[in-house]
Amino acid sequence: MKAAPENLERVLFTAEQVAARIAEVAAEISAKYEGRDLKLIGVLKGSVFFLTALARALTIPVKIDFLAISSFGGNSPGQTAGMVRIAKDLDDPIHDEDVLLVEDIVDTGFTTRYLLQTLAGRGPRSLGICTLLDRSIRRIVQVPVDFRCFEIPDRFVVGCGLDFEQLYRNLDYIAVLNPEALGPDKIEDKR
Ligand code: IMP
Ligand code: MG
Numbered sequence: 309m310k311a312a313p314e315n316l317e318r319v320l321f322t323a324e325q326v327a328a329r330i331a332e333v334a335a336e337i338s339a340k341y342e343g344r345d346l347k348l349i350g351v352l353k354g355s356v357f358f359l360t361a362l363a364r365a366l367t368i369p370v371k372i373d374f375l376a377i378s379s380f381g382g383n384s385p386g387q388t389a390g391m392v393r394i395a396k397d398l399d400d401p402i403h404d405e406d407v408l409l410v411e412d413i414v415d416t417g418f419t420t421r422y423l424l425q426t427l428a429g430r431g432p433r434s435l436g437i438c439t440l441l442d443r444s445i446r447r448i449v450q451v452p453v454d455f456r457c458f459e460i461p462d463r464f465v466v467g468c469g470l471d472f473e474q475l476y477r478n479l480d481y482i483a484v485l486n487p488e489a490l491g492p493d494k495i496e497d498k499r
Contacts, residue, residue, distance in 0.1 A: 311475045311476060314486065315472075315485060315486050316466070316476075316483040316484070316485065316486060317483070317484045317485065317486040317487075318483065318484050319481050319482070319483050320460065320463075320465060320481075320482045320483060320484055321458060321481060321482040322481050323480040323481045325481075326361075326457070326468055326480065326481060326482065327361070329457045329458060330358070330361050330362055330365055330440075330457060331365050333362070333438070333455050333456075333457050334362055334365030334366050334367075335365075335367075336455060337362075337366060337368075337408070337438065337455060338366050338367040338368050341368050341406060341408075342368065343368075344368065344406050345368070345369045345370070345371065345405070345406065346366070346368055346369070346370050346371070346406050346407075346408055347370070347371045347372070347373060347402060347405045347406065347407045347408070348362070348363055348370055348371070348372045348373075348408050348410050349372075349373050349374070349375065349398065349402070349407055349408065349409050349410060349427070350372065350373075350374045350375075350410050351374070351375060351376070351377060351409075351410070351411060351412070351419070351423065352374050352375065352376040352377075352396065353376075353469070353471075353477065354411075354412035354413070354469045354470055354471065354477070355410045355411055355412045355440070355469055356374075356469055357412075357468050357469035357477065357478075358410060358412060358440040358457075358468060358469050359372065359410045362410065362438070371405075373398045373399055373400055373402075374396070374398070374399075375394055375396055375397055375398050375423075376394070376395045376396035377392050377393065377394055377395055377419065377422075377423070378392070378393060378395045379391065379392050379418075379419065380392075380393075391418075392418060392419050392422040392423075394426065401430065402427060402430050402431075402432045403430060403431045403432065404431065404432070404433050405432050405433055406432070406433050406434045407427060407432040407433075407434065407435050407436070408435075408436045408437070408438050408454075408455075409423055409424065409427065409435065409436065409437050409438070410438050410439075411437065411438070411439040411440070412439070412440055412441065412468070412469045412470050413439060413440065413441040413442070413443060413460075413465075413470060414437070414439045414441070414442050414443070414444075414447075414451060414453055414456075415443050415446050415447075416446055416447060416448040416449065417447050417448060417449040417450065417451045418448065418449060420437060420439075420451045421449045421451050424437070424451060436454040436455070437451065437452060437453050437454050437455070438453075438454060438455035438456075439453055439455070439456050439457070440456075440457045440458070440468060440469070441456075441457065441458050441459075441460050441465065441470070441482070442456040442458070442459050442460070443459075443460050443461075443462065444459060445461070445462050446462060458482075460482075463484045463485075464484070464485045464487070465482050465483065465484055465485065466479065466482070466483055466485055467479030467480070467481050467482045467483050468480065468481070468482055470482070472485055
């Protein structure tokens with residue numbers, strides 16, 4: 309697929325809105341963790357853009373580490389949703405650290421719940437969740453989201469790290485993908 313402009317239906321949040329909201333959430337996080345060091349854990353690849361923007365806006369000392377996951381089983385008929393495994397683990401232990409899991413989007417919640425359970429087993433001092441986007445209308449398993457930048461409607465979105473077939477991650481705004489251009493079944497398979 310080519311990243312044609314007609315594949316984007318409309319802009320949901322402009323670059324200015326995204327930057328302003330990240331600054332607000334960063335201020336909340338800096339206040340909450342005042343006097344402590346915080347480790348941000350990013351989930352490759354989707355959360356990289358948000359994590360770096362967030363980290364630059366924080367006023368407390370931060371460390372960063374990344375993990376990668378692969379999901380198998382989607383929302384298509386006949387598949388079991390929510391099977392996730394770690395494809396690349398963190399470089400360092402998180403024992404006794406204040407940890408914030410940084411996500412691009414919390415959708416069904418399966419990915420986040422799996423990561424929370426896995427990380428909690430490693431004995432962090434605290435473990436929070438911060439997400440750029442929250443599509444809580446599609447939640448299947450409940451997860452405690454501590455910080456969210458935006459709640460979004462039930463539409464497939466791209467930009468600020470979120471992809472469709474690995475494209476559009478580098479957009480500095482969030483856009484709704486045009487379902488006619490791409491086919492609704494195809495979108496269902498991607499999230
Ligand atoms: P969950 O396990 O259903 O919460 O799925 C979360 C993952 O699905 C995210 O980390 C994204 O990689 C992907 N995803 C869900 N919705 C979207 C979307 O609208 N655009 C791009 N990726 C999405
Ligand atoms: Mg993806």
